[in-house]
Amino acid sequence: MEGIRDLLTIQVDIPNLDTPDDDLLEEAIKRPGLFDSQLYLFETVGTLISLVSKSPEQQANILLSIVSPLLDELSSNLPAAQEGKDVMPILRIHHSIMALGNVAKGFPDYPSPVPEGYILPSLDVFRQVARAILGCLEAMNVFKDVRNAVSC
Secondary structure (H helix, E strand, O other): OOOOHHHHHHOOOOOOOOOOOOHHHHHHHOOOHHHHHHHHHHHHHHHHHHHOOOOOHHHHHHHHHHHHHHHHHHHHHHHHHHHHOOHHHHHHHHHHHHHHHHHHOOOOOOOOOOOOOOOOOHHHHHHHHHHHHHHHHHHHOOHHHHHHHOOO
């Protein structure tokens, strides 16, 4: 995990617009870039955390070390993003929400029947993530791209 931590810094690419009428936010999200590849890393990190954790406490600590920078990114960009004047904070929030969702996607579905020794995912950490995402959604529900990120 430590070997790829530097790759988990979200990369935001601002494209050159083809025409002045194009929506910069929409174009930045729909054009593939480095971030699209990073999403696979975030999902892989979730999978690794779910597989290598020996105890719920260890899992929570590792998971928190991954999601904390993303949660900090959400809270630091929210005031500027709410103004809607600059596309960069909105993109950072969009990308952070997508990354948090992909970390969660890496965790397996709840098994039925539950095997012996199964470690439940760290629900406290996921609860914290969900609250942060819902707070961003409430504050930024006027941005379709943020709503779409939350639904993914």
